[in-house]
Amino acid sequence: MDWTSLPVDILNEFMVRLVVVDWITFGAVCKAWKRAADTASSLRLRPKAEPPWLMFPADGDTPQHLAVADVFSLSDGRRRSITLPAPPIQSRVWIGSANGWVVTADGECELHLLNPISGVQRSLPSITTTGYFDALPRTEGGKARRATFLEPVEMSAEDIQSSRLLKAVPLFDPSSGKYSIMMMHNPQNKLVFAREGDPKWVPLRAQYRYEDVIVYHGRFCTVTIEGLVQTWEHDNSTMTFNPKSIAPQLMEPEENGIPLYFKKYLAESPDGNLILIWREHYSERCDESDSDDDVSIEREEDEDDYNISCCCEEIEELEPDPTIRFQVFVLDKHPIGSEWREVHDFGGASIFIGCNSATFFSSGEIPGLAADCIYFTDNSLSFVWESKELERDIGVFDMKDKMVKPMPILAEHIKSWPPPIWVTPSMT
Numbered sequence: 471m472d473w474t475s476l477p478v479d480i481l482n483e484f485m486v487r488l489v490v491v492d493w494i495t496f497g498a499v500c501k502a503w504k505r506a507a508d509t510a511s512s513l514r515l516r517p518k519a520e521p522p523w524l525m526f527p528a529d530g531d532t533p534q535h536l537a538v539a540d541v542f543s544l545s546d547g548r549r550r551s552i553t554l555p556a557p558p559i560q561s562r563v564w565i566g567s568a569n570g571w572v573v574t575a576d577g578e579c580e581l582h583l584l585n586p587i588s589g590v591q592r593s594l595p596s597i598t599t600t601g602y603f604d605a606l607p608r609t610e611g612g613k614a615r616r617a618t619f620l621e622p623v624e625m626s627a628e629d630i631q632s633s634r635l636l637k638a639v640p641l642f643d644p645s646s647g648k649y650s651i652m653m654m655h656n657p658q659n660k661l662v663f664a665r666e667g668d669p670k671w672v673p674l675r676a677q678y679r680y681e682d683v684i685v686y687h688g689r690f691c692t693v694t695i696e697g698l699v700q701t702w703e704h705d706n707s708t709m710t711f712n713p714k715s716i717a718p719q720l721m722e723p724e725e726n727g728i729p730l731y732f733k734k735y736l737a738e739s740p741d742g743n744l745i746l747i748w749r750e751h752y753s754e755r756c757d758e759s760d761s762d763d764d765v766s767i768e769r770e771e772d773e774d775d776y777n778i779s780c781c782c783e784e785i786e787e788l789e790p791d792p793t794i795r796f797q798v799f800v801l802d803k804h805p806i807g808s809e810w811r812e813v814h815d816f817g818g819a820s821i822f823i824g825c826n827s828a829t830f831f832s833s834g835e836i837p838g839l840a841a842d843c844i845y846f847t848d849n850s851l852s853f854v855w856e857s858k859e860l861e862r863d864i865g866v867f868d869m870k871d872k873m874v875k876p877m878p879i880l881a882e883h884i885k886s887w888p889p890p891i892w893v894t895p896s897m898t
Contacts, residue, residue, distance in 0.1 A: 474502040481506035486515055489545055490587060490895040493517040520545045521831045521839060522822045522892035524847070525572070525586065527559050539586060541893070544845075545836055554584065555591040563631055563888040565653070566638035568685065568827040570896025573638035573651065579630050583640055583649060583666075587895050592666065594651060597630065599670030600662045602655065639827050641685045652690045652702070654680050659695065663711060674702070674711050684736045684827045686744060693734050693746065697721050699801075717801050720746060720810045730754055732797070733849060737828035740819055744801040746810065747823065749846070751791045751863075794874060796844050796867050814869055815842040824849050826892040842869045845877065848889040862889050 481503060485496055497507030523541040528551055537554040561577040572584045573594070581594035638653035648666040652674075655662065659679035662671035678694040685691070690702045692713075697720045700713040722730045732748035739745050799810040820839060822829045824847030833841040844867040866875045 474500050476502075478506045478509050482510045482513070482515060485510050486518065488517055489520045489543075490517040490897060491543075491550065493897070494587075517895075517897070519831075519835070520895065521820075521836055522826065522829055522894045524890045525564075525893045526890040527888065541586075541895075544839055547838070552586055553589070554586055555589055560887075563635070564825060564891045565635045566640075566825055566827065567891055567893045568639050569642060570894050570898070571640045571642075571649070572891065572893055573640065573653070575631050575635050577628075577631070579635075581638075583651070585896065585898075586893060587897050592649070595664050595668055595670045597635075597671075600655065601671075601673050602657065602660070637683060637825060639683050639685060639690070641688075641690060652683050652692075654683060661692070663690075672710075674713075676713060681734045682736050684738065686736065686738050687742070691716075691736055691744070693736050695731075695734075697734065697746075699736070699744070699746070717744065717746075717808055718810065720799060722748070735823050735828050737821060737823070737830065739800065739816070740830050740832070741817075745821075745828075746799045746801070747821075747828070747844070748797040748799075749793055749823075749849075750795040750797075752794050753791045791863070792874070793846060793863055793865065793867070795872065796846075796869070798844075798869065816869070818842065820845060822892040823847075824890075824892055829892065829894055840866060840868065843867060844869065845892075847892065864890065 485493055485507065488496060493507075497504045521544045523543055525539050525541050528538040528540045537556050537558045538551055539554055539559050540549055540551050542549050557576045562574045564572050564574050566573040570585055570587065572586060574582050574584055575597070576582070579597045581597060583592045583594055584590075634656045636654040636656060636659065638651055640649045640651050642649055650663065650665040653662050653664075653671070654660070659681065661674040661676065661680055661683070663674055664671045678696065678698060680692050681695050683690055683692045686701065690711075691699065692702070693699050698715060699717040699719075701716050702711040702713055704711055722732050724730065730750075731754060732750050735747040735749065737745040737747065798813050798816075800813050802809055802811050816830065818833055818841045819830050820833045820841060820843045822831070822845045831839070833839040833843070846863075846865060846867065848863050864877050866877050867873070868875060
C-alpha cells in the first residue's frame with residue numbers, strides 16, 4: 471500500500487490520535503504528509519492530549535553554551551531532548567508554567583515567556599521595573615539592589631534569580647492572541663502584573679503575602695499564606711486590579727499549641743470546582759523544641775514506598791526536607807454561602823503540582839498513570855539552590871493509601887539545576 475497517496479482527511483484522522491512529538495515528526499516523513507500536517511494546522515486540529523512532561527536540563531555531556539533541555543513523558547516513559555532558544559537553559563531558572571508556556575529568568579534576571587515545543591520566546595518586562603529591584607548586569611563584581619522602604623540591600627543577580635522570583639503564571643487571551651502574566655516575588659510574597667508588550671510590571675497593592683496563583687474561570691486567582699482565596703478583577707477605567715474574596719478562609723491546624731504551616735496550592739478540578747491543596751514536609755512535623763514527636767513513614771521491602779524513620783532531633787541531618795503528606799479540599803457552593811470540604815480522591819484523575827500551575831489529567835487515558843494521585847516536584851528555588859547536589863523532592867502521593875511513592879523516573883534525572891518543572895506540551 472502506498473501510504474503517501476492516502477487522502478488528506480484520512481491522514482488528519484491519524485494525526486489527531488498522535489501525541490505532540492509524533493505530530494511534529496509526522497510532517498517530516500514525506501511531502502504528502504507534510505501537506506497533511508500543514509492542513510491540520512490550518513484547520514486548528516491538535517495532537518492528542520497527554521499528561522505534563524517533566525522538563526529538566528540535559529545531562530552533563532551537553533555543552534554549556536547550548537540551550538538543550540530534556541523531557542520525561544509519562545505517556546510512554548521515554549526521555550527526549552529538545553532544543554530551546556538562547557540563552558542556555560543551564561543559566562535559567564523557570565518560575566512557572568501553564569498551558570504549554572514556561573516563564574524563565576536568565577543569568578541577568580531578564581524574564582522570558584517560552585514555549586519549549588514551538589521554540590517561540592517572548593520577552594517580558596525587566597525585573598527592574600517592579601519597583602523592588604535594581605538588577606545590575608552580571609559583570610565582574612556586579613550586584614543587584616533591592617529597593618524598599620528599608621535600607622537597600624545589595625544582592626547578586628544570582629540571589630534574585632534563586633530566591634526572589636517565586637512563581638509566575640501566564641493567562642492567554644484568545645480574542646487578542648496575547649498573554650498577560652501575574653508574578654509572585656519576594657520580599658514579602660508580593661504580586662506584580664504585566665501584559666504582553668507592557669514596558670514594565672505593575673505592582674498590585676495588597677496587604678497580604680501570597681503563596682500561589684492560578685488562572686481560574688479565566689481570571690487570576692490567588693491564595694495567601696493565611697489561607698485567604700481571592701480573584702483579581704481588572705478595572706479598565708483605572709487600569710488596576712482589585713481583589714475579591716471568593717471562599718471562606720481555611721486555616722492550618724495546631725498541634726500542642728503550635729500552629730502548623732503547610733505549603734498551599736490552588737487548582738481547577740476537571741469539573742470546574744476550585745481545589746485547595748496543603749503540602750506537608752517532614753520538618754513541619756518535627757519541632758526541635760519537642761523531641762518526643764517522632765515521624766515515621768513505613769515501607770515494606772517489596773514495595774515502592776519511601777521509608778523515612780527518624781526523630782526530630784535528627785532533622786538537621788535529613789536533607790532534603792521530603793514531602794510526607796497532602797490534604798485536599800474542594801469548595802462547595804451553596805445558596806447561602808460556600809465551604810471547604812476535604813476529599814480523598816479525584817474521581818480517577820491525577821494532578822501535577824510544583825512550580826507549574828497545578829494541572830489535572832484523567833489517569834484512565836494513559837496506561838501506568840496512577841489514579842487519584844498527586845505527582846509533585848520541588849517548589850522552593852532557594853532551598854534547592856543551597857542543595858543542588860541532593861536529590862530533588864519528587865514523588866507521587868496516593869490519596870487512597872496516603873503514602874508517598876517514588877516517581878517512575880531514573881534517579882539521575884532528578885539531581886539537577888534548575889529543578890524539574892511540569893510542562894503541558896502544546897504547539898500554540
